[in-house]
Amino acid sequence: MHQGWFPVERCHRVAADVVELSVHAPALARSAQPGQFIGLGVGGEAFALLRRPMGVSAIRGERLAVSFRVAGAGTRWLAARRPGDPVDLLGPLGRGFPDLGEDPVILVGGGVGVARLLPVAERARGEVMALVGFRRGGQVFGIERIRRAGGVVRVATEDGSEGRRGVVTELLEEAIAEGRPGRVLASGPRALLRAVKGICVGRRRPALLALEGQMACGWGVCLGCSTGGLLVCRDGPVFEAEAVEL
């Protein structure tokens, strides 16, 4: 765990409502693993004290990125950072995805949650199938990065404007029915994770879920994110599907 101020390298919109903030932070980037998160301090009109926990969305050498939806004054401030601006980072935090070696994986992502799966796709040495779901076509992001990394991508949108009309869990049911091998790694809203858990536990398919939790500290002391005795920040945010109450 490190804390410090690091310069922004790039801050740009990757989809209608998702901003990617890339930072030159060697100390954090070198030790960060996919699935881990960073606590970002925010400035601006909110006099905000607490950090915003955000999953790592890219790890490249001395740089790392997080991706987020602008939801309030804090994320609005972050989205307005320009190259060279310093940002206050704490991390890497939590336990990320384990190294799966050359095993195949099925990534299941919903909305901005897709961002946390991108570094998994980029580091995987086995076959990657990524199933990603969004509400509308304009929200789709990340699929080029997965394809460039050699992954197969299937998209579902609820309005049908891109890929299949429907939800991403339907794509997962199909992939499993087709006999697609591999552990399932999922990231997205609670409802999605709950559905993925239901599908995978029922079919004895091993699955890892990347949770989000409301937390004050991110490093295991405030107990704000405790679920069934486990802390999302310290024991997770990545959990075995059977191990976690959703």
Add this chain to the structure above:
Amino acid sequence: MSVQRATFGRVGTVVSGIALKNPVFAAAGTAGFGESVPYDLSLLGGIMTKGTSPDPWRGNPLPRVAEVPAGMLNAIGLENPGMERVAAELLPGLARHDLAVVVNVVGRTLDEYRRVVAYLSPCPRVDAFEINVSCPNVSEGGLAFGRDPAAAAAVVAACRDVTAKPLWVKLTPNTLDPVAVAEGVVRAGADAVTLINTVLGMRIDPRTRRPVLAAGVGGLSGPAVRPVAVRMVYEVARAVDVPVIGMGGIVTAEDALEFILAGARAVAVGTANLVDPWAAVKVAQGLEAFARREGLDSLDALVGAAGSRRP
């Protein structure tokens, strides 16, 4: 960022016979039992542990934390594994560090407080107890004791019977007359008072039209409460003859000095640890740097220097 091991020559002090290499504690509930702290705990004067009850407590439903300007609300509900696991699994981790260990004690009844103190008193690693009669986040006990001088005194008297170790009492700001409560617990045998615990507060989400915290109300902490805390330390320190340990919104050494000048012999850093895990060490190092700059060999002369004892 890593913090270098520093020498603390000028800011050491003594509270209840416990030598502190510097007057800075990590406040209860903001550093656990030190198990996740990313630096050598021996850099701190001491740690106040997470509130410990006789049996495990599950805490409140989520959400338990919410943000407010310059602070936060929490309604953790004193989730903790109970005194037996604390003794077996958590206190041993503190054994190899050189700092004061103060166990924060919580209970729903007088007897629960007494049981925790009696059980943990023989632990060699426990230097003192901090009796928490001020937690706003449990439905029974806690604040109910801390608002009433007689009830708070009864808790202290019950604990006094079962330990010879120092008993510190953590006071609440959620009462009209904190001085009366402080005087009551001192008469019952408290060796020091610590304050403030969190200030009762609430947030409501206009979209859902519901309280933000699942528990409804919670405790406000962080810089937002600092002036309230400084004022209460000032009032209490002028009224009692035992040491006062001040806390509430301390982020920097300068903040800590406000408390010392108000009458605190030592201070604790709470919410700031959540934002910067190194915050308490930075405050300790900042106090040392201040003493060096000012040519002071001790901070003792500053304790309460902002005002004199009530005539």
